[in-house]
Structure formats: C-alpha cells, structure tokens
Amino acid sequence: MMKSIAVGLLGLGTVGSGVVTILKNHQDKLMHQVGCPIEVKKVLVQDVHKHRTVEIDPSFLTTNANEVIEDPEIDVVIEVMGGIEDTRQLVLQALRNKKHVVTANKDLMALYGPELLKVASENGCDLFYEASVAGGIPILRGLVDGFASDRIIKMMGIVNGTTNFILTKMSKFGSAYEEVLKEAQELGYAEADPTSDVEGLDAARKMAILASLGYSMNIELKDVRVQGISSVTSDDIEYSKRLGYVVKLIGTAHRKGEKVEVSVQPTLLPESHPLAGVNDEYNAVYVYGEAVGETMFYGPGAGSLPTATSIVSDLVAVMKNMRLGVNGLSSVSPQYEKKLKDDSEIFSKYFLRIHVKDQVGAFAKITSLFSERGVSFEKILQLPLKNKNVAEIVLVTHEASLRDYEEILVQLRDLQIIQEVKSSYRVEGGNQG
Amino acid sequence: MMKSIAVGLLGLGTVGSGVVTILKNHQDKLMHQVGCPIEVKKVLVQDVHKHRTVEIDPSFLTTNANEVIEDPEIDVVIEVMGGIEDTRQLVLQALRNKKHVVTANKDLMALYGPELLKVASENGCDLFYEASVAGGIPILRGLVDGFASDRIIKMMGIVNGTTNFILTKMSKFGSAYEEVLKEAQELGYAEADPTSDVEGLDAARKMAILASLGYSMNIELKDVRVQGISSVTSDDIEYSKRLGYVVKLIGTAHRKGEKVEVSVQPTLLPESHPLAGVNDEYNAVYVYGEAVGETMFYGPGAGSLPTATSIVSDLVAVMKNMRLGVNGLSSVSPQYEKKLKDDSEIFSKYFLRIHVKDQVGAFAKITSLFSERGVSFEKILQLPLKNKNVAEIVLVTHEASLRDYEEILVQLRDLQIIQEVKSSYRVEGGNQG
Structure with a gap:
C-alpha cells in the first residue's frame, strides 16, 4: 500500500x-479508488478556538497560512477560503512549493486563471477548479x-442560484422583484449586499471560466457583456408567459x-427549451456540440456538501495522476488566440415592451424604424393601459444584429x-448556427 | 511522437x-489530446461492394472477422455490429488477443457484461461501453x-427515445397510442417490430447496466421488473395532466x-420534476446522490454522430490509458454482493383508474379495501361517463408497499x-429515502 496522501486546507x-x-x-x-488513505494534516482558520460542528483534531488548526503551504509533507492544498489578492499569493506559493491545488474560487479563477494554470504547469502540479x-x-x-x-458550438448556463431562485418565485407567484429579493435574503439565498448576484457579475465570472475551457481560448471577465435582473418586472414575466416564454438569467457563449x-x-x-424547466436555486449548463447536438447537465449550484463533493472528485483526480506520475499535464494552454465577435456579428431575437x-399612425412609425x-x-x-391615452405594446423581433x-x-x-421603453431582453431562438 | 494507434471496426x-x-x-x-494519430486499419462489413456514403479506402474492408480481431497490429477493436451470441465470441477473442474493446452494444453488455469485463481485466485490456x-x-x-x-441513492432514467417520442406526442396532441406508434414507425423512430422498445425491454437492459455500475453490484436483466407503454391511453395522460403529472416511461434503480x-x-x-420536461426522442438520467442531491444528465439517446461521439470519447480514454500504461485497471469487479428488495420493501405512490x-356505498367499499x-x-x-350507470374514478394513493x-x-x-380496473401506474413521490 502507498503511503497516505496529506492534504492541507485553506479555510x-x-x-x-x-x-x-x-x-x-x-x-x-476513496481507498478503493485511489489505493491509499487521505489524511487532513493542517487547516488554516481565523480563530482556532471557535466552536465548530465538524469533528476535527484542534491541533490540526492554525492561523498561520505558512504552516499549510510550506509544510513539506503536504501534497495537496485545498483552497476554500475565498478572496482574491491574498489568496492568489498563497496559491502561487503553494504551487511553487510543488503542491497540487484544488480550488472552489471562481473569482480567483476568472481573474487569474491563466497565470495560475501556467505556474501549475511549470511546477508539474495539477490545479483543478471543478467546484468554481x-x-x-x-x-x-x-x-x-x-x-x-x-x-x-454553444454553451448556455443558469449558473447563479440566487437569481434563478428570484426569477422562479416571481414567475410562480407573480411577485415583484424587491419582494422576492427580500424573501431570498431572509432565507439565506441572497446576501445582504446582493449586487454581485443580481447584477450578473457572479454569473459572468463563471461564464468566463466555462468559455475559456470550452473554446480553449483565454476569455477574460471584461470580455463578457453583462446585464442583471434588477430591472425585470412581474409584467415582463407575465407577458413573456403569454407569448410562450420563460425568463431566466442566462450566460451564453457562442462560437x-x-x-x-x-x-x-x-x-x-x-x-x-431544456433550460426552461430549471427552477429554484438549481443550476444547469446546456452544451450544443456539432456532432452530439443538445446536451444538458443539471444539479445544485452551491451548498456545503455538493460543492465539497466536486472538490473531493478533483482531489481523487489529483491522486490518480500522482499514482500515474502524470501531474501537471492536464492544464494545457489555450489552443486558440482569442477572437471576439463585434456587434454586427452578434445575432439574436429581442423582446421589447x-x-x-x-395617436393615429403611431404603430406605423415604429414599424418603419x-x-x-x-x-x-x-x-x-x-x-x-389604465391611462387611456397610452397603449402598451410588446414586440418579439426576428433575428437582428446587436448593432x-x-x-x-x-x-x-x-x-x-x-412615452417610455419599459424593457428589452434577448430572446433565445434555438438557432445554433 | 508515439507511433499511430491502429483501430479495427466490427460493423x-x-x-x-x-x-x-x-x-x-x-x-x-484528437492529436492534441492523445499525442499520436489514430488510423482505421480494418473494417468488418457484410458486403465490400455496397455503396457507402462515408469515405473509406475499399482495401480496408473485409467480410472476415478474423482479419480484424487476429491482426497483431490492431490495438483497439470498436464493436458496432450489434447482435449477441456471435458478437460475444468475437469480443472475447479480441480481448484474449490483448485488444482493447469499445462497444455500443447494450444487449451484449446487459447479458454478458460481467463475463466480458472479467476477461478484459485478466488480459490487461480496457472494455468501455459508454455508448451503450x-x-x-x-x-x-x-x-x-x-x-x-x-x-x-437513486437513479431514474428516460433511456428509450422511441417510447419518449410516443408519450410526448400523445401528451401534446391527445392522440391515441396506436396512431402515434404508426407515425413513429413512418419517421424511423420506431422499428417495424417495436416490441423491444414499447414493452420496456430495451430500457430494462440499459437500467441493468446503469444499476450495476452505480451500485457496484452485478444486476442482471432478470432482476428488472418491466412494464411497457402499450396499454397507456390518452385518457390516462389527460387525467394525469389534470392532477399535475406527466406520464413517462421511467427506469428506476433505488437503494x-x-x-x-x-x-x-x-x-x-x-x-x-427535472425529468418531466425531457421530451421527444431525448434521453436523460437523473441521479440522486447522498451528498450532492439532485443531478441530471440530458442529451440525445441515439443517432449516428451522438453515439459515435461517445465511442470516440471511450477510444480517447483507452489511448490515454495506453500512454500511461494503466489499461485494464478501470474494470473493477463489483464491490458488493447483489441484494434485492422484496415486494414488502418496495414503496411507492400509485395512480389507479x-x-x-x-351504487350506494360503492366508494366506501373501495376505500375500506x-x-x-x-x-x-x-x-x-x-x-x-356516457353510460350513466358507471362512474370513472381516478385515485392517487399515498405510499404503499408493492405487496x-x-x-x-x-x-x-x-x-x-x-366494472373494470382500467389502469394502474407508479407515481413518483420525490421521497429519496
């Protein structure tokens, strides 16, 4: 039997x-799969005396990150502390110390993924981030x-549970956005400052990671066009329903x-659409492949045990690579140079309210535009409308360029x-070309 | 660069x-992933002179299976000819000749999977069957x-495209089973003799394979209780709809x-339910894991290119194993002895029409039973009902044992x-315990 594998946790x-x-x-x-025991050796925490629900030997806890990333006996570092700049330095140092890294940190990977993957590869280390x-x-x-x-050809994702929870409730009960957001905050599905979720930034980070991997291209956060859900009204959802549509916050990557x-x-x-039935806080990623056609992966997007399951699956992959002596080979550098479409090359249908x-001839003027x-x-x-001098018009266009x-x-x-342009959203047409 | 990998096709x-x-x-x-070219060297066909749409050097074709499975230069045999007994002999011989095998043959794997996996492992060969x-x-x-x-804990699958196509059309248009079956036959979604699909046998074979792998237990075809869709009526579907349900042919494996x-x-x-929106000829497998909770994988269940994509993914896995020198290790023998629930341990809700x-007191008599x-x-x-002396009653029970x-x-x-028990089906309750 191989000697046990020692794991250090950051967080x-x-x-x-x-x-x-x-x-x-x-x-x-796990033994049955990797052939040796896994041992948690050191865990970085903020307070060693804090009461914890998980059983762990107090002597494993430390407030000094170096006791994890500088320990020569630790083979794999699992980063679950979050944060960006300080965390980046710790992960870089761990990789330079020839430790494999598994992380759940989407912010870190969306911003510094290429740099970290390069350093991992230079040091013969694996850097896996399935849980991100x-x-x-x-x-x-x-x-x-x-x-x-x-x-x-195409990836579409419902990759933010908070916004999917909010839109699902709005659709089911006809409630207003603010009302459901408050409920989500009370239930712990949304944070006190919900900006990152509801304005689409969290989803954008995940789409940058997905697109980079799926297209083997270095897609950065700034390359993602972002619009959040805070302006979606219950009227928008109601009219969409009448027209046969469901409103979701969708990340799209199209080639x-x-x-x-x-x-x-x-x-x-x-x-x-397969994504239309993905409700509540669930996530799903739809992938259209040239040969395989439509596929979809569905499951929980967050949560302690689901996320931890992904991390441990990554750990198993690291350990299999260790046994085979092939670490650091899977982080292949992007195969293609980044090329982004300009606005005249981006096509979609649109919903406009x-x-x-x-007035006489009003609709003709709109049509001619x-x-x-x-x-x-x-x-x-x-x-x-109640105000008899104003009419509400809802339009769904055929495909048009964004420009x-x-x-x-x-x-x-x-x-x-x-009088007012109330709302304007993309409409998924099902055209994969 | 490694020498090229030689592949032989059966079919x-x-x-x-x-x-x-x-x-x-x-x-x-593929080169980028496995580091060497893949070369198709021999292909077993029934008629070498038949006109084919795919471009292939006619000198590669043979009607003699031995030219594929006995060729010392062929590393991997891809079995896409179908059939059971003769095919089994060919696959066994290929494995004994130290050739890795990739197969799409569910009939073969459901009946002889354990035997074939054992022989593969004894010969240090991979036997992969993702496409089955x-x-x-x-x-x-x-x-x-x-x-x-x-x-x-639980796997539920829509794993037969023909029956899902039929049930989707019945539900969408209120059509009768016979009518939609005829349409499916004309469109090529159902075979002239549809028995294996509509009576659930095809799905049962796939569930035996899924359950064996998911529970690491040798589940045989005879262990699967099977009921097909040929007796499902448009009335059953209509009443189900009124009660908030969708009727699907579901393979269930519960532990x-x-x-x-x-x-x-x-x-x-x-x-x-995530599976309720899986329509037309699509397939999906829902998996409930103790830690991860609900997940689902969705995609095409058949078709030339989708199935071929799965086969080539298996081929890539074989080649990675060859490069690492670890073939034959993944076919681990079942970890557990087979233990099946008896009828008093199988719980479900039921729909009964x-x-x-x-007559006075009729309903009370039913209730007391x-x-x-x-x-x-x-x-x-x-x-x-039209006949005023007869009433139609539709019941959904709470959980009961099958016995x-x-x-x-x-x-x-x-x-x-x-007067008559018209129909009786299982109702999915969402209880994962």
Whole structure:
C-alpha cells in the first residue's frame, strides 16, 4: 500500500467543513479508488478556538497560512477560503512549493486563471477548479472528457442560484422583484449586499471560466457583456408567459467560425427549451456540440456538501495522476488566440415592451424604424393601459444584429410618440448556427 | 511522437460510419489530446461492394472477422455490429488477443457484461461501453468520476427515445397510442417490430447496466421488473395532466441500506420534476446522490454522430490509458454482493383508474379495501361517463408497499361493484429515502 496522501486546507467555512465530512464518511470508497488513505494534516482558520460542528483534531488548526503551504509533507492544498489578492499569493506559493491545488474560487479563477494554470504547469502540479462553476455539477470535466471528440458550438448556463431562485418565485407567484429579493435574503439565498448576484457579475465570472475551457481560448471577465435582473418586472414575466416564454438569467457563449461572444443577460427561453424547466436555486449548463447536438447537465449550484463533493472528485483526480506520475499535464494552454465577435456579428431575437401615445399612425412609425434595417416582427401583443391615452405594446423581433438593434433602440427613444421603453431582453431562438 | 494507434471496426452501419467521420473530422483535436494519430486499419462489413456514403479506402474492408480481431497490429477493436451470441465470441477473442474493446452494444453488455469485463481485466485490456446507455450522454463516466466521493441513492432514467417520442406526442396532441406508434414507425423512430422498445425491454437492459455500475453490484436483466407503454391511453395522460403529472416511461434503480430495486414502468412524474420536461426522442438520467442531491444528465439517446461521439470519447480514454500504461485497471469487479428488495420493501405512490358501478356505498367499499392495509389517498377525481350507470374514478394513493398494493388490486378486481380496473401506474413521490 502507498503511503497516505496529506492534504492541507485553506479555510474551514461551510465548504471546508463539507470536505472534512466527506473525506471521513467515504474513506472506504476513496481507498478503493485511489489505493491509499487521505489524511487532513493542517487547516488554516481565523480563530482556532471557535466552536465548530465538524469533528476535527484542534491541533490540526492554525492561523498561520505558512504552516499549510510550506509544510513539506503536504501534497495537496485545498483552497476554500475565498478572496482574491491574498489568496492568489498563497496559491502561487503553494504551487511553487510543488503542491497540487484544488480550488472552489471562481473569482480567483476568472481573474487569474491563466497565470495560475501556467505556474501549475511549470511546477508539474495539477490545479483543478471543478467546484468554481455550478458547485455540484461535474461540468468542467464533462466539457473536457465528454466533448473530447466534438466541437462545442454553444454553451448556455443558469449558473447563479440566487437569481434563478428570484426569477422562479416571481414567475410562480407573480411577485415583484424587491419582494422576492427580500424573501431570498431572509432565507439565506441572497446576501445582504446582493449586487454581485443580481447584477450578473457572479454569473459572468463563471461564464468566463466555462468559455475559456470550452473554446480553449483565454476569455477574460471584461470580455463578457453583462446585464442583471434588477430591472425585470412581474409584467415582463407575465407577458413573456403569454407569448410562450420563460425568463431566466442566462450566460451564453457562442462560437461562429473562429469568433466567440460571451454574455450574461435576462433571456426569454421558449417553454420547450431544456433550460426552461430549471427552477429554484438549481443550476444547469446546456452544451450544443456539432456532432452530439443538445446536451444538458443539471444539479445544485452551491451548498456545503455538493460543492465539497466536486472538490473531493478533483482531489481523487489529483491522486490518480500522482499514482500515474502524470501531474501537471492536464492544464494545457489555450489552443486558440482569442477572437471576439463585434456587434454586427452578434445575432439574436429581442423582446421589447414600450408605452406608446395613442395617436393615429403611431404603430406605423415604429414599424418603419425596424423595417428600414430589415428587422421584422415574430410576435406582437397590444394591451390597453389604465391611462387611456397610452397603449402598451410588446414586440418579439426576428433575428437582428446587436448593432442594428441598439441603433433602433436609440431612435425609438427619440420618437415623440414613445412615452417610455419599459424593457428589452434577448430572446433565445434555438438557432445554433 | 508515439507511433499511430491502429483501430479495427466490427460493423460499418450508421454508428460505424459516424465513428469513421468523427475520426477524420477531428484529427487535429484528437492529436492534441492523445499525442499520436489514430488510423482505421480494418473494417468488418457484410458486403465490400455496397455503396457507402462515408469515405473509406475499399482495401480496408473485409467480410472476415478474423482479419480484424487476429491482426497483431490492431490495438483497439470498436464493436458496432450489434447482435449477441456471435458478437460475444468475437469480443472475447479480441480481448484474449490483448485488444482493447469499445462497444455500443447494450444487449451484449446487459447479458454478458460481467463475463466480458472479467476477461478484459485478466488480459490487461480496457472494455468501455459508454455508448451503450443513452448514446450521446456521458453518463457512465459521470457515474464513476462525478460520484467518486458520493453515495448514489437513486437513479431514474428516460433511456428509450422511441417510447419518449410516443408519450410526448400523445401528451401534446391527445392522440391515441396506436396512431402515434404508426407515425413513429413512418419517421424511423420506431422499428417495424417495436416490441423491444414499447414493452420496456430495451430500457430494462440499459437500467441493468446503469444499476450495476452505480451500485457496484452485478444486476442482471432478470432482476428488472418491466412494464411497457402499450396499454397507456390518452385518457390516462389527460387525467394525469389534470392532477399535475406527466406520464413517462421511467427506469428506476433505488437503494435503501444494502438492498436495491430496479424497474422500468410508465410513471407519473410531478410537473416540477427535472425529468418531466425531457421530451421527444431525448434521453436523460437523473441521479440522486447522498451528498450532492439532485443531478441530471440530458442529451440525445441515439443517432449516428451522438453515439459515435461517445465511442470516440471511450477510444480517447483507452489511448490515454495506453500512454500511461494503466489499461485494464478501470474494470473493477463489483464491490458488493447483489441484494434485492422484496415486494414488502418496495414503496411507492400509485395512480389507479377504475370504472365503478353507480351504487350506494360503492366508494366506501373501495376505500375500506385500502384503509384495511393502511393505505390512504392523496388525490381523488370522480368523473361522469356516457353510460350513466358507471362512474370513472381516478385515485392517487399515498405510499404503499408493492405487496400491499398488489393484494389490494386483486381484491378490487373481485368486488362486484367494480366494472373494470382500467389502469394502474407508479407515481413518483420525490421521497429519496
């Protein structure tokens, strides 16, 4: 039997405790797979005296990070402390000390992934980060192994549980955004400052990681166009329903030829779309492969045990590589140079809700703005408002380029007959090309 | 650079042609992953002169299987010819000749999987069969790698595209079973003799494979309780809808303690269940893990290119193992002895549709049959029939043991007031325990 593998943890919050629990509960199954015991040797915490629900020998705890990353006996460092700049330095140092690293830190990977993967590879170390995207779903390994012999055309993800919880409740009960956000905060599904979730930043980080891996290209956070859900109203959701759509916060990464686009935005999905039924705090990633067609991976996006399960799966992969002596080979550098589509190359359908003054010829004026740019309508819904001089019009366009659509929006807002452009969202068309 | 890997194919039908196409189209990506070229060297066909749509050097074709399995230069044999007994002999001989085998043959794996895996392991060979279950979905690798550090409690699968197509159309258009089956046959989604699909045998084979792998136990085809969809009526589907359910042919493998049950049967799923939205010919496998909770893998269940993609992913895995010198290690023998639940240990809710003679006290008699065994009702729907002397009653029970439920059914059929028991199906309750 091989000697045991020594693991150091940076952090012992909910996820870190989950890792300790799983390593203990599944000792036999893990032994059966990797052929040797796994031993947690040191854990970095903020306060060694704090009461903890997870059982752990107090002598393993330390407030000094060096006792983890400088310990020559530790083989693998698991980073579950969060944070960016300080954490980056610790991870870099661990890698330079030839320790393999498993992390759940999407912020770190979205910002410094390429640098960290390069240092890992230079030091013959593995750096795995399955848990950083869609916590309990083995999506990164699925992209690499499952699509080994295919070409990924499109990825769409519901990768933020908080916003999916909010939109699901709004859709189910017709509630207002603010009301549901408050409920989500009370239930612990949303943080006191929900900005990062509701404005789409958290999802954007995950999409940068997914797109980089799926397209073997170095996609950065700044390459992702982002729109959050804070302006989505219950009216938007109600009208979408009438037209056969479900509103979700969707991260999209689409490739055409050598160019890609990556965005996070509220999106109307046809009810029949596989992602349309993904509700509550669940996550899912839809992948369209040239050969395989439509596939989807569904599961919990967060939570102590689901996230810890992904981390331990990464740890098992590190240990199998150790046994085979092939660590540091899987972090291949991007195969392609980054090429982003410009606005004239990004095509989509759009949902538009506007308040129009009730005047003769008003609708014709709106129509001509669209038709001048060759954009026609797929669906039109006109509704009376309480104020009898104003009509509410809901439009779904056929495909238009982003450049054309944004120019139309600017001119629309200038029209004297338009009282207000209430909302505007992308509509998923199902066209994979 | 390593020397090229030589591959032999047994069969060149739709799937075999897909494999040849993918190996050609993705040469660069495959090279990048495995570090050497892949070369198709020999292909067993029935007729070397037949016109083929796939481009292949005619000198590679042979009608003599020995030219594939006895060729010392061939490293990997891909079996896509189908069939059972003769194919088994060819695969056994290939393994004894130290050739790795990739197969898409669920019939073969469901019947002879344990024998073949044992011979593979004895000869230091890999035997991979990802494409045998849910063609384009990497579910077998997902079960092994993704659940490495978890305990699988329940697996539910929509693993037969033909029956899912039929049930989807029946539900969408209210059509009769026979009508939709005919349409499916015309479209090529169902075979001229549809028995194996519609009576659940095909799904049962896949569930035996999934359960064996997921529970590390040798589950045989005969251990799977099977009920097909040929008796499902449009009325059953309509009433299910009214009660908030979707009818699907579901393969279920459930573990409690050390005991498992495996079945394939028409099942009512709550509309909110992740599998409820899996429509048309798509497949999906839902896995409930103790730590991770609910996950689902969705994709195409068949088709030339999706199935071929899974086969080539297996081929990549074989080649990585060859490079590392670790072939034959992944086919671990079952960790546990098979233990099946008996009927008193299998619990479920049930949907029951009966025609009752309209007599005073009829419903009380029915109710007492159930309550004597401690079974109560969750939902009741009573509807008038054209024949005014008969009422149609639809019941959904709370959880009952299979033994109790079947005894109730027998006694129910004996009651003088019962004109007919029209249908009886399992109802998924969401209880994972």
